[in-house]
Amino acid sequence: MLKVQLAEACYGVEQADCVADVLEAARYCRPDLVLSAMSLPDGTAADVKTALRQDEMLADIPVIAITQSNAPERRLHALSAGIDDVLPQPVDDVILQARIRSLLRARSANEELHMQRDASHGFVLPLSDRAGHEECSSASVALIAQDSKTAQAWAKQLGDHVPYALRYHDLDDIKLMMSAPVADVFIIELNEISAGPGLRLLADLRARAATRQSVVIAVPNPADPMIAAEALDRGAHDVLQAGFDVDELALRLTTQLQYKSRNDRLRDSVRNGLRAAVEDPMTGLYNRRYAKPFLDRTAKRAAESNDSFALMLADLDHFKQINDQYGHPAGDAVLVEAARRLQAQMRPVDLVARVGGEEFMIVLPGADEISAGIAAVELCNAINSKPFYVPGSSEPIQVTISIGAVVGHDLSRKEDRTDWADAADKRGQDRGASNVTELISLADRALYDAKNSGRNQVTLGKNSTAAA
Incomplete structure (x- = not known):
């Protein structure tokens, strides 16, 4: 059924029915994304992700897991294992297509950064290096809701789970949000009333030079697949499809900050490489x-x-x-x-x-x-x-x-x-x-x-x- 849906959306689809076959097929066709059942005959979707990571050429392929259970603990376990997203059955085609588009955009941007780095002879440390963890621990997070009371309550709950500097705003605090230094992450509530302004704010944050590299996480509250899909298509890096959950938010927040830290260092490496190519190292003048x-x-x-x-x-x-x-x-x-x-x-x-x-x-x-x-x-x-x-x-x-x-x-x-x-x-x-x-x-x-x-x-x- 999924193959038919994806083929109709103009995706090329290869099929496999176990972890070993996934690896063989991935080495052959180099897929842009893997969509896996949570449970396979010889393992799980987490095993697929682990196996892909062991091959340098396949390590960055995103994996979406589909599960028969929508239990929060099962979803958190999969996300902790590195799965990029978990969708419950029956799969909502709108959110599936939006999530695929979002992950493909992110992967394409990441590959372009790597090509620029290689072309400029730069170097970037791996994601797990000490500098990356230090950058993440000093990150700042802005929580934005229709009213500041909701944002304050979220900040209070989240503060018990993460070491980041937290601040909160209502949707009208645009000047404060844009005041330097801007936040590393913006978490935006999208409820029945604030969905329109919140989505416009999301698109605005992704377009502005000052906030273009900040992470944006959307939180439909309550859960709404249509709003979640719209947020992804507007440029959100991640969404909480099941609504606000402090444990899941903390996990997704940390993952996104790790990605941001790596990409920031990758961009710095590209800039340094390009600068080194056109600057005289002794005088600092152009060459x-x-x-x-x-x-x-x-x-x-x-x-x-x-x-x-x-x-x-x-x-x-x-x-x-x-x-x-x-x-x-x-x-x-x-x-x-x-x-x-x-x-x-x-x-x-x-x-x-x-x-x-x-x-x-x-x-x-x-x-x-x-x-x-x-x-x-x-x-x-x-x-x-x-x-x-x-x-x-x-x-x-x-x-x-x-x-x-x-x-x-x-x-x-x-x-x-x-x-x-x-x-x-x-x-x-x-x-x-x-x-x-x-x-x-x-x-x-x-x-x-x-x-x-x-x-x-x-x-x-x-x-x-x-x-x-």
């Missing part, structure tokens, strides 16, 4: 991998808006002598301080990146020849105006920098065209890509001219020089 696409985007926006932008290449003067005289640790300290000084001169829209040993790329969106010249001189002065004091050196180090700067324009306008743009067109190359490449070459040539002219100065374009 070449980030700088070139940034320059490409800036050039494209300038062309679209008929605007200009400046590109600078900067190089610390006689840096090898600093390393030779004071040692490489001192040289590293000079690089870090130089990066700090350069970054301090930047606007929020600007970019300064370390693109070589002692070489930096600076991109100033919207800058013309005059503003680019002024900015370049200020950058030069930021380095040479004060000596560098570094660990390991008893005397200050005088450091200077040379900068080559060029200005890029929208080349679709005839009056802004330059010789290097015409040359690129004559070669039949893509104008956008070749223009940026030529612009980098021109900036490099300008930097070379600044070096040859005595260093500690800025060279603009091909021939004009600004003293620092």
Whole structure:
């Protein structure tokens, strides 16, 4: 009967009749979800979950158990064993379909996080590590009901079962709910009167940036499969289908917090991996991998808006002598301080990146020849105006920098065209890509001219020089 129902809902269905066959079928077809009777000839649905967890490729497959008994203790025992949900017979098709959709969404999001982590070469600790438990124990939980008395009563009962910081609100306390720091978990009562506002609040919490990663648990009170299904489809992470039960709520709350802790650390791992890929570990500036696409985007926006932008290449003067005289640790300290000084001169829209040993790329969106010249001189002065004091050196180090700067324009306008743009067109190359490449070459040539002219100065374009 269930196979027919699920097939009509456009799910592919494979069948098995014992724990051993489930494992064999799962390794063959890699299911997105397992729907199991609570009792099987060679075990239980909990044994299915345990067996799946022992295979790394199958460990995250959610399992829904179907039981002939709706006894609370039987449901709690199954949930404690790791079953994702327990549905009593006869199975309500509305809640079954909603629960399947919810679990598949959660699994898909989890798989995407893992792929992003792997792509960024990140690392995340397993769910059961000590840090995860510490994060869970310090979690904050908001209980929300139609009236604060109900929420307060729930908080009082729940406080005897969990170590989390509890607070309570009525449905109208939206400003307090959104006040920082927001709760890690929102538990929302949905009764006959509050179901509409409660479901809207649920959707709102799942949509807002501040609460998007918070757990939301819906509690139909009294039990209502239609409201429970609607809550799942609105984005609730879990529901108490049988209504408020403090033991079941405590169990589901702890499970969801463990999932949240793991996913939060997984997201942090992805962010750290992505950051490591585009940041210079010594100076904290962006690296070449980030700088070139940034320059490409800036050039494209300038062309679209008929605007200009400046590109600078900067190089610390006689840096090898600093390393030779004071040692490489001192040289590293000079690089870090130089990066700090350069970054301090930047606007929020600007970019300064370390693109070589002692070489930096600076991109100033919207800058013309005059503003680019002024900015370049200020950058030069930021380095040479004060000596560098570094660990390991008893005397200050005088450091200077040379900068080559060029200005890029929208080349679709005839009056802004330059010789290097015409040359690129004559070669039949893509104008956008070749223009940026030529612009980098021109900036490099300008930097070379600044070096040859005595260093500690800025060279603009091909021939004009600004003293620092």
